Amino acid sequence: MPQIDVCLSPELLHLYQLENTIVVVNDILRATSCMVTALSHGVASIVPIRELDDCLKMREKGYLIAAERDGKMVEGFDLGNSPFSYMEQAVRGKKIALTTTNGTQAIKLSEKADEILVGAFLNKQSIIDYLKTTQKDVLVVCSGWKGKVNLEDTLFAGAVVEGLSDTFEMSNDSALISKVLYRDSKPKMLETVLQCSHVQRLKRLGIEKDIEFCLTENLYNVLPKMQGEELVNIL
Amino acid sequence: MPQIDVCLSPELLHLYQLENTIVVVNDILRATSCMVTALSHGVASIVPIRELDDCLKMREKGYLIAAERDGKMVEGFDLGNSPFSYMEQAVRGKKIALTTTNGTQAIKLSEKADEILVGAFLNKQSIIDYLKTTQKDVLVVCSGWKGKVNLEDTLFAGAVVEGLSDTFEMSNDSALISKVLYRDSKPKMLETVLQCSHVQRLKRLGIEKDIEFCLTENLYNVLPKMQGEELVNIL
Numbered sequence: 344m345p346q347i348d349v350c351l352s353p354e355l356l357h358l359y360q361l362e363n364t365i366v367v368v369n370d371i372l373r374a375t376s377c378m379v380t381a382l383s384h385g386v387a388s389i390v391p392i393r394e395l396d397d398c399l400k401m402r403e404k405g406y407l408i409a410a411e412r413d414g415k416m417v418e419g420f421d422l423g424n425s426p427f428s429y430m431e432q433a434v435r436g437k438k439i440a441l442t443t444t445n446g447t448q449a450i451k452l453s454e455k456a457d458e459i460l461v462g463a464f465l466n467k468q469s470i471i472d473y474l475k476t477t478q479k480d481v482l483v484v485c486s487g488w489k490g491k492v493n494l495e496d497t498l499f500a501g502a503v504v505e506g507l508s509d510t511f512e513m514s515n516d517s518a519l520i521s522k523v524l525y526r527d528s529k530p531k532m533l534e535t536v537l538q539c540s541h542v543q544r545l546k547r548l549g550i551e552k553d554i555e556f557c558l559t560e561n562l563y564n565v566l567p568k569m570q571g572e573e574l575v576n577i578l
Numbered sequence: 579m580p581q582i583d584v585c586l587s588p589e590l591l592h593l594y595q596l597e598n599t600i601v602v603v604n605d606i607l608r609a610t611s612c613m614v615t616a617l618s619h620g621v622a623s624i625v626p627i628r629e630l631d632d633c634l635k636m637r638e639k640g641y642l643i644a645a646e647r648d649g650k651m652v653e654g655f656d657l658g659n660s661p662f663s664y665m666e667q668a669v670r671g672k673k674i675a676l677t678t679t680n681g682t683q684a685i686k687l688s689e690k691a692d693e694i695l696v697g698a699f700l701n702k703q704s705i706i707d708y709l710k711t712t713q714k715d716v717l718v719v720c721s722g723w724k725g726k727v728n729l730e731d732t733l734f735a736g737a738v739v740e741g742l743s744d745t746f747e748m749s750n751d752s753a754l755i756s757k758v759l760y761r762d763s764k765p766k767m768l769e770t771v772l773q774c775s776h777v778q779r780l781k782r783l784g785i786e787k788d789i790e791f792c793l794t795e796n797l798y799n800v801l802p803k804m805q806g807e808e809l810v811n812i813l
Binding site (some may be wrong): 354488493494516520528535541 | 749
């Protein structure tokens with residue numbers, strides 16, 4: 344039986360074996376929710392980038408450039424980190440270069456994995472269905488908040504573990520913890536997430552609408568996968 | 579209101595401020611459960627030590643020496659990591675030097691804290707009562723398993739968070755996650771813990787009796803606190 348494991352923070356990633364493993368990176372509020380939304384709305388590809396300066400330079404190469412730091416859009420960029428801005432006609436067919444506080448960093452740190460997928464509640468079932476067909480070991484990597492564990496990413500990890508529980512074996516306690524948390528919180532997900540510290544920060548930025556949207560399950564049938572430096576929809 | 583936070587692994591400890599904070603270190607299976615048991619049975623003091631060699635040298639200084647690695651007692655030492663061995667007449671009044679895979683490491687890493695307490699389910703209420711009287715910020719440090727997050731330490735953290743929830747404010751999601759997990763698992767703690775990966779390892783070592791004992795709440799009224807290099811009962 345293939346194994347399913349969860350890495351609760353990028354700071355713990357060095358403890359996990361990435362070789363021969365499919366990594367599913369998630370940053371529910373809001374980087375990977377944006378990526379999933381963008382690819383569902385006809386964005387051609389997304390290049391995740393660690394540093395603001397490197398992202399800025401991508402404009403010359405014809406990319407739309409997107410940047411978020413501390414929950415806010417960075418001045419001088421075309422796009423921020425709200426999923427709604429990735430539904431606009433203006434992004435259709437475009438290539439986007441994106442840097443965020445946590446999510447893009449987690450993707451870059453996962454480079455040794457066999458495959459890197461990007462997941463969110465929005466495309467949860469597409470991710471689960473694909474993982475079931477591959478039967479390879481899976482590691483869900485939570486982006487967290489500046490290294491600390493956060494609630495919404497752990498909940499998503501738990502949702503994936505639950506979805507795979509018939510055909511995968513949990514290899515560590517983080518998977519079990521995430522699954523218990525998800526099962527407990529599922530009937531009151533928005534209420535639970537509204538208590539959490541990252542959300543308190545985001546609420547001060549006036550983006551409750553984004554939060555509710557990012558917790559919607561299975562809105563999009565899309566499977567974002569890293570191919571070289573680019574994230575593309577392989578469905 | 580003072581704050582309560584949880585560090586789910588020693589690998590994340592550098593992200594937390596320890597100054598002006600009371601740290602509660604726990605390693606439920608079994609280091610801190612042993613320490614609490616020992617101090618409840620008249621052991622004079624315990625010196626946590628990181629390296630096996632340094633621990634071995636303490637014999638010359640009149641200490642009983644105790645060592646565990648990978649769940650097993652290390653050859654050539656007087657004691658291992660089973661709480662029952664710390665109830666014996668032979669340990670009464672003695673000073674013990676102890677090194678373990680995870681728990682003693684977490685104590686040493688917490689040295690910058692204002693106060694370091696050692697907690698386990700066995701003395702849960704004594705810890706909570708003391709923290710309520712101090713009204714200082716608290717960080718529960720889970721020892722985990724070789725850097726990874728584990729279930730039983732997270733459950734204990736959740737038990738402390740729940741015990742303080744009327745008078746302390748949760749400062750991060752790890753506290754919330756732990757609390758939800760504890761509340762969910764409380765009616766079936768042994769059953770939940772028996773699923774977890776560390777316990778699967780320990781079961782192979784034939785110590786189910788230890789596991790059940792270590793999950794017993796409030797058996798001892800004891801408050802182990804680091805004073806210099808020594809852990810002593812301050813009640």
